Amino acid sequence: MNLENFFAMKSSMIQKYNVPGPRYTSYPTVPYWNEEAFLYQNWIDTLKKSFAESNSKEGGISLYIHLPFCESLCTFCGCNKRITKNHEVENPYIEAILKEWALYCEILTEKPMIKEIHLGGGTPTFFSSKNLEYLINGIFSKAGRADDYEFSFEGHPNNTTREHLQKLYDLGFRRVSFGVQDYSEKVQKAIHREQPFHNVAKVTFWAREIGYTSIGHDIIFGLPFQEIEDVVDTIEKTKSLQPDRLAFYSYAHVPWIKGNGQRGFKDEDIPKDEKKRMLYEIGKKLLFKNGYHEIGMDHFALKTDSLFESFKNGELHRNFMGYSSSKTQLMIGLGVSSISDSWYSFAQNVKKIEDYYQLLETNKLPIFRGHLLTNEDLIIRKHILNLMCQFETSWKDESIYFEEIPEILTQLKEMENDKLLIIKKDKIRVTEAGKPYVRNICMAFDLLLKRKAPATKLFSMTI
Structure with a gap:
């Protein structure tokens, strides 16, 4: 692959989509x-x-x-x-x-x-x-x-x-x-x-x-x-x-x-x-x-x-x-800094070893923060897991449909025009060309990120 040819094919796409974004673990x-x-x-x-x-x-x-x-x-x-x-x-x-x-x-x-x-x-x-x-x-x-x-x-x-x-x-x-x-x-x-x-x-x-x-x-x-x-x-x-x-x-x-x-x-x-x-x-x-x-x-x-x-x-x-x-x-x-996941909530241990030891001496789990997932969180989580693991997701099952789906599909239309994904009646599928941009596609489903964009640097670049 010639460097100049690569620049010609990829440059504008990379510039468009190379933004800070989560890795969605x-x-x-x-x-x-x-x-x-x-x-x-x-x-x-x-x-x-x-x-x-x-x-x-x-x-x-x-x-x-x-x-x-x-x-x-x-x-x-x-x-x-x-x-x-x-x-x-x-x-x-x-x-x-x-x-x-x-x-x-x-x-x-x-x-x-x-x-x-x-x-x-x-x-x-x-x-x-x-x-x-x-x-x-x-x-x-x-x-x-x-x-x-x-x-x-x-x-x-x-x-x-x-x-x-x-x-x-x-x-x-x-x-x-x-x-x-x-x-x-x-x-x-x-x-x-x-x-x-x-x-x-x-x-x-x-x-x-x-x-x-x-x-x-x-x-x-x-x-x-x-x-x-x-x-x-x-x-x-x-x-x-x-x-x-x-x-x-x-x-x-x-x-x-x-x-x-x-x-x-x-x-x-x-x-x-x-x-x-x-x-x-x-x-x-x-x-x-x-x-x-x-x-x-x-x-x-x-x-x-x-x-x-x-x-x-x-x-x-x-x-x-x-x-x-x-x-x-x-x-x-x-162990220190480890994150636990019950599916319904997350809990993270303290990050300093000294704090970890001290809390355990009190016979208490050394947790310092966490998150209790809402029903909306659980639905979005399923879609993002589907995209990250299988490069597609569907809302054919009414239990994982949510009212922002039409708005998300409108937002993804430009990515479909760029041939990065295919939108169907009740599902989307990431194309081969779209796989490098799967984090960007997941970001369209990330309602919390869209409601409150970070004011400071939080994430690495997506590409």
């Missing part, structure tokens, strides 16, 4: 939570309601466990983390998570069955394999496993050992994702994530030898100093390792939220607009050529991976952990 998005109306008891009530429904309908719940420690700061990262080389922090933190889990188990009416666990961070492999074993065994001392459980974790290629992989496999984990980002030494230096290809290859081969059924690599486009040849080289190296699934994320430059953590380079060092989009288009083309299929937004998978199967069968789900092939109604988040 939830609806309502966090900035639009009605925190003032939210009560701690709201979360407890909806937790119990959802748990009863989940046990009967879905056979289990999900757990997200946030492990925030990292030995060094990656300047592209927007996650909640604590930088330290002191590994004595491991035991107290795990004990706190198990205390939080015990508080949840006291609230629930019966022994929970766990269908999904994801260890995120931070760097989960900051923790020793022995301590991770202690954590998981502690969780299951008060819970059972659903028949079709799926456990996953994020591994740092520089510090994930074969012992980590073997121990977590023995505990039931079958999916692992490794943060690659980009193989260019210049880019890696800028984002403070220096890791040679050899390290990624080593942990990938280990995971495959041990028996992991889904190995993922996370790649980012739009990083500082990143050029077309860097993306091509990264995809070609990725091809040689043949991971089962890939996340090909857009770098979200949000220094107004994360402060100096994302200021290890200048704004002018970051690819923007047409150039940034070209990095994605070329990467996507190479992924297609190498047998990967587009799944939702920014994700790709081989036909043999469960993510492809769930997308093909209309069962793909999206939550605060991202895309999942295993849908559960109730997700409990453990």
Whole structure:
């Protein structure tokens, strides 16, 4: 693809639609939570309601466990983390998570069955394999496993050992994702994530030898100093390792939220607009050529991976952990900053470790804010999930029709004229050309965003 031809085809479209917008891991998005109306008891009530429904309908719940420690700061990262080389922090933190889990188990009416666990961070492999074993065994001392459980974790290629992989496999984990980002030494230096290809290859081969059924690599486009040849080289190296699934994320430059953590380079060092989009288009083309299929937004998978199967069968789900092939109604988040989702409400834990410990000492869940979803929220949430997971939505079922639909369709008419979607009597479908703009399409359904546009920067650019 020639750069000049790309500019000619895409420039005006990108300029039109490249605006700040949510990534829709939830609806309502966090900035639009009605925190003032939210009560701690709201979360407890909806937790119990959802748990009863989940046990009967879905056979289990999900757990997200946030492990925030990292030995060094990656300047592209927007996650909640604590930088330290002191590994004595491991035991107290795990004990706190198990205390939080015990508080949840006291609230629930019966022994929970766990269908999904994801260890995120931070760097989960900051923790020793022995301590991770202690954590998981502690969780299951008060819970059972659903028949079709799926456990996953994020591994740092520089510090994930074969012992980590073997121990977590023995505990039931079958999916692992490794943060690659980009193989260019210049880019890696800028984002403070220096890791040679050899390290990624080593942990990938280990995971495959041990028996992991889904190995993922996370790649980012739009990083500082990143050029077309860097993306091509990264995809070609990725091809040689043949991971089962890939996340090909857009770098979200949000220094107004994360402060100096994302200021290890200048704004002018970051690819923007047409150039940034070209990095994605070329990467996507190479992924297609190498047998990967587009799944939702920014994700790709081989036909043999469960993510492809769930997308093909209309069962793909999206939550605060991202895309999942295993849908559960109730997700409990453990650890600092974790967000829980009962479907009917959201609840977020405090972000500072010291506050987290202090609240747990009072035998209270360490929640500091949340949102109780209204009937309107629940309807809009279904439509946005449909668009993000299946690239279409319908209001043929009267239960998810709402009175603003005609107004939304009028707003989407221009996108239909641009051939980004197809509007029918009772549904819309995103076209192949419209997939890069799915966040923009979701924004048309986001009534809260339209009623009160943000006065300050809240979101990253959509393209």
